[in-house]
Amino acid sequence: MVDLRSGSLTIGPTFAQQISGTPGSSSATTTIDGKYLPNPPAPFGGTINMDAKDSKPYWPPTVVPPKGAPNVLLMSSLR
Numbered sequence: 001m002v003d004l005r006s007g008s009l010t011i012g013p014t015f016a017q018q019i020s021g022t023p024g025s026s027s028a029t030t031t032i033d034g035k036y037l038p039n040p041p042a043p044f045g046g047t048i049n050m051d052a053k054d055s056k057p058y059w060p061p062t063v064v065p066p067k068g069a070p071n072v073l074l075m076s077s078l079r
Contacts, residue, residue, distance in 0.1 A: 018030065029062045030063060
């Protein structure tokens with residue numbers, strides 16, 4: 001049993017954030033550092049204008065596990 005009330009949880013080695021693909025494109029992927037579950041949303045990197053032709057689309061990168069990461073499922077229950 002893991003006590004999450006202590007405010008800290010360390011699970012294995014930490015991985016540096018890895019980004020692949022062109023940032024803002026729909027095919028970009030990224031990893032998360034694992035400090036926060038769920039991971040905070042990425043800031044919007046596009047531009048929204050009054051006309052769609054003057055706007056710039058942006059897709060947040062898809063979160064994927066880092067290469068070599070173990071397959072782990074974290075379940076938490078508060079009673």
